[in-house]
Each structure stands twice: as C-alpha cells, then as structure tokens.
Amino acid sequence: MTAPTTPPLVRMQSLHKSYGPAIQVLKGLDIEMQPGERLVVIGPSGGGKSTLLRVMMGLEKIDRGSITFGGKPYISSDGLDKKTNIDTEVRRSIGMVFQHYTLFPHLNVVENLILAPCKVRKERKSDATERAVGLLTRFGLAAKAKAYPAQLSGGQKQRVAIARALMLDPKLMLFDEVTSALDPELVAEVEQVILQLAAQKMPMMIVTHDMWFAKNIASRVIFCAGGVVVEDGPPEQVLGSPKEERTRDFIDRVFHIRQ
Amino acid sequence: MALDFSIILRFQDALLLGLWMTLKLTLICVILGCTLGFLVGLARTSRSVMLRAISSIYVEFFRGTPVLIQLFWIFFCLPLILGIELSNLASGVIALTLYMGAITSETFRASLKSVGPEQLDACIALGLPRRIQVINVILPQAVLRAIPTLLSNCVSLFKESALVSAVGMADLMFVGQNISNNTARPVEVLTIVALIYFVIAFPLTRAVSLIERRILAKLAI
Numbered sequence: 001m002t003a004p005t006t007p008p009l010v011r012m013q014s015l016h017k018s019y020g021p022a023i024q025v026l027k028g029l030d031i032e033m034q035p036g037e038r039l040v041v042i043g044p045s046g047g048g049k050s051t052l053l054r055v056m057m058g059l060e061k062i063d064r065g066s067i068t069f070g071g072k073p074y075i076s077s078d079g080l081d082k083k084t085n086i087d088t089e090v091r092r093s094i095g096m097v098f099q100h101y102t103l104f105p106h107l108n109v110v111e112n113l114i115l116a117p118c119k120v121r122k123e124r125k126s127d128a129t130e131r132a133v134g135l136l137t138r139f140g141l142a143a144k145a146k147a148y149p150a151q152l153s154g155g156q157k158q159r160v161a162i163a164r165a166l167m168l169d170p171k172l173m174l175f176d177e178v179t180s181a182l183d184p185e186l187v188a189e190v191e192q193v194i195l196q197l198a199a200q201k202m203p204m205m206i207v208t209h210d211m212w213f214a215k216n217i218a219s220r221v222i223f224c225a226g227g228v229v230v231e232d233g234p235p236e237q238v239l240g241s242p243k244e245e246r247t248r249d250f251i252d253r254v255f256h257i258r259q
Numbered sequence: 260m261a262l263d264f265s266i267i268l269r270f271q272d273a274l275l276l277g278l279w280m281t282l283k284l285t286l287i288c289v290i291l292g293c294t295l296g297f298l299v300g301l302a303r304t305s306r307s308v309m310l311r312a313i314s315s316i317y318v319e320f321f322r323g324t325p326v327l328i329q330l331f332w333i334f335f336c337l338p339l340i341l342g343i344e345l346s347n348l349a350s351g352v353i354a355l356t357l358y359m360g361a362i363t364s365e366t367f368r369a370s371l372k373s374v375g376p377e378q379l380d381a382c383i384a385l386g387l388p389r390r391i392q393v394i395n396v397i398l399p400q401a402v403l404r405a406i407p408t409l410l411s412n413c414v415s416l417f418k419e420s421a422l423v424s425a426v427g428m429a430d431l432m433f434v435g436q437n438i439s440n441n442t443a444r445p446v447e448v449l450t451i452v453a454l455i456y457f458v459i460a461f462p463l464t465r466a467v468s469l470i471e472r473r474i475l476a477k478l479a480i
Binding site for chain 2: 054057058059088091092094095096098100102103104105106115116119120148149150151164165168
C-alpha cells in the first residue's frame with residue numbers, strides 16, 4: 001500500500017476485547033475511517049457494535065490491538081499485561097452521545113453544556129454560556145436553557161446531549177443507538193439534528209437499528225457480527241444488495257420485522 | 260391530684276438553657292458526624308481492603324450497640340485510656356459524633372452507589388478530570404439523594420441526644436428531670452419537655468417529604 005498523503009482519521013488495527021474467557025466481543029477488528037466519512041455500524045445485538053464505540057471513546061479496555069487518531073497513537077494494548085494505554089489528550093477530540101442521554105440531572109441545560117468547557121478548557125463562563133445558547137437556539141431548544149433534564153422529553157434530552165458534546169468542538173462524533181430509547185414520534189427530531197451535523201461535514205460513527213436513518217446518513221456502512229467486520233461498503237451496497245449472505249439475512253430480517 | 264402546667268413557667272429560663280445545650284450539641288454533632296459519615300461512606304466503597312475493613316467494623320459496632328453504652332464507655336473509659344480528663348461536653352460530642360458518623364455513612368454509601376456508572380461514562384466522554392467528576396458530578400447528586408435520609412438521621416440524633424443527661428450534661432432532658440424531681444410533678448414537666456422535642460423534630464420530618472416532593476421530583480434523582 002502506498003502511503004496516503006493525509007492519514008486516515010481513525011485506524012483500528014486488530015482490536016480484541018473479551019469479557020472473561022467465555023465472551024469474546026471483538027475478535028480482531030480492522031477498520032479505517034477517512035476524514036469526512038460518516039460510518040454507520042449495523043449488526044445483530046451482541047455483535048460488538050456498541051463495544052466498538054465504547055472502545056473508541058476510551059471507556060473500555062482492550063485485550064490487544066491499537067487505534068490511531070489523525071495519525072497519532074491513541075489507544076494501544078500489546079496483550080502482554082492487562083494495561084490499555086489511552087492518550088487522554090487525543091480522547092478530548094472525540095465526542096459521544098449515548099442511548100440513555102446521560103445528562104447530569106442536578107444541572108440545568110446550560111450548566112450541562114458549559115461544565116466541560118469551563119472546567120476542562122478553562123473557558124470563561126460568559127463565553128461558554130453564549131456559545132451554549134447559540135447551539136441550543138440552532139437545535140430549537142433556546143426556551144429550555146434553564147430547564148432541568150427531568151423536565152425535558154426524550155428527544156429534547158438527546159438533542160441537549162448532542163449539543164453538550166459539540167461544545168468541545170470534537171473532530172469525531174460517536175452516536176451509540178441514540179434513538180433506541182425514544183418514543184417513535186421523537187426519533188425524527190434527533191435524527192434531523194444529526195443530519196444537520198452531517199451537512200456540515202462532521203465525521204461520525206453511528207450505531208443504529210434504524211435502517212431508514214442509516215441509509216440517509218451513511219457515507220459508508222459496516223456490518224458487524226460475531227466480533228468481526230462481515231461486510232463493508234457504500235450504503236447502497238450493504239443495505240441495498242449485500243454481497244455477503246449473513247448481511248443479506250440480517251437486512252431481510254430487519255426489514256421484514258419493520259413491515 | 261389535679262394537673263398544674265403553670266409551674267412550668269417558673270422554670271422557663273432553666274428549660275431554655277437546657278434546650279440551648281441540646282440544640283448546640285445536636286448542631287455540632289450533625290456537622291462533625293455528617294463529615295465523618297461522608298468520609299466513612301467513601302472508605303466503605305473504596306478499593307482498599309484495609310479501608311473497607313476498618314470502616315465496616317466501626318460502622319457495624321456503633322450501629323449494633325446501644326448509644327447509651329457508647330456514651331458511658333466514652334465518658335468513663337476513654338479518660339482512663341487516654342489519661343486525660345474530658346469535659347461533659349467533649350464526651351457528649353465525641354459519642355454522638357461517632358454515632359452520627361456511623362448512621363450517616365450508610366446513608367452516604369447508598370446514595371454514592373445510586374449514582375450510576377453511565378454518569379461516569381458521560382464524564383469521561385466529556386474529558387472531565389477525576390477531581391471534577393467527584394466534586395461537580397458525583398458529590399452533588401449523592402448529597403441531594405441523601406438529604407431526606409440525612410434529615411431523618413438528624414432527627415434521630417436530636418432525640419438520642421437526650422441520653423447525655425445520663426452522664427450529667429445539662430441538656431433539655433437533664434433540666435426536665437431535675438425540675439420534675441424537685442417539684443414532684445413529673446407528668447406536667449415531662450409532658451412539656453416531650454412537647455418541646457416534638458415541636459422541633461416535627462417540622463424537620465415534614466421538611467423531608469417536602470424536599471422529596473419539590474426538589475428531588477423536579478430533578479428526578
């Protein structure tokens with residue numbers, strides 16, 4: 001392979017991860033992601049999708065393998081000792097949104113947004129608040145700036161969670177089943193916000209069960225099952241006419257269930 | 260014999276002094292005891308086996324023995340061991356602080372455990388350093404969740420503090436007993452003393468449900 005002029009945004013090499021000897025979740029994953037790509041990861045439950053994102057965020061240790069981010073070493077484990085090296089500076093350029101919102105319940109919406117900028121980047125409170133209000137306005141949440149998370153709908157909470165992650169100007173966003181916990185009528189408002197980010201060329205990795213959303217947002221789709229990448233290609237291929245039989249089975253079943 | 264509550268008026272000042280002592284003792288021990296309880300609660304959830312063992316023994320011992328015996332022990336035995344004379348107030352404060360520390364540590368332990376692991380995930384994803392995670396995210400949630408139980412703990416302490424009268428501290432109970440002995444009117448005097456305790460404790464127990472309804476419901480934590 002000739003050396004590319006710009007390094008890939010993310011390069012995962014031979015990621016291995018298990019919970020105890022019996023449960024191997026990642027069995028040597030190799031994924032490369034180019035800048036500007038929107039990678040959607042689909043696959044059956046327990047296939048390692050969420051673990052992949054959690055590893056990428058530095059929330060889980062790995063048994064073996066390495067990840068580079070923007071050409072810089074980010075996460076590595078040689079498999080000899082139990083240690084996973086994570087560069088926390090690199091980690092700061094990645095943002096993540098979770099299935100269950102994980103807003104801080106004791107802080108109001110603006111306080112949720114400005115906590116990290118003020119405490120981590122030492123931004124002035126007034127500056128951070130101004131940026132927060134700007135983001136909230138963009139997401140149609142200006143009226144909720146002083147509300148507490150418990151006073152918001154699921155869709156609103158999730159949009160706040162996205163805004164909170166964006167406050168740190170991430171270079172990559174991870175979305176882990178962010179609409180799975182939502183009532184069906186609230187899914188669209190969250191997906192709209194993510195599509196809006198996509199239009200601004202934000203690189204993202206998305207785990208979702210929503211095939212309509214996957215088709216609309218992905219620049220590339222990966223089908224993950226049994227801890228390995230089974231199929232990897234443009235959305236028309238993986239979602240439309242998959243080459244691998246396991247992908248086809250999964251897609252057929254998912255669409256069948258939805259009808 | 261007819262009941263005559265008016266005799267109480269003659270001892271108004273003495274009762275007020277006793278009440279002042281009770282309130283002072285309770286307040287000091289609430290502050291010291293809650294601080295101790297929080298630290299012990301942290302120790303009981305710590306990774307160190309040693310810290311967990313020591314803190315568990317302390318908590319189980321003080322929860323499992325009568326406060327009156329703890330009080331006597333500190334009042335009579337501690338000076339022998341330490342070789343120093345302790346004032347009544349000092350013994351009372353030490354005993355009730357240790358008791359309060361033991362019961363509030365359980366309150367804090369439960370509330371610390373109720374802050375879910377996904378809150379920590381969010382902290383890491385936002386790049387918050389450990390110190391900020393504890394001070395700005397975990398501690399406020401743990402304390403808010405603990406408030407109703409802590410208030411109940413305070414009410415218990417306020418009532419249990421009457422035991423210090425047994426070692427001669429001039430608290431409300433002690434003054435009440437004295438008046439009752441001297442006037443031979445235990446029914447009137449002790450009823451009034453009980454009422455004074457109740458009038459102070461009752462709003463606190465009401466406050467517990469108010470806080471649960473207002474603040475905790477609003478934050479859903």
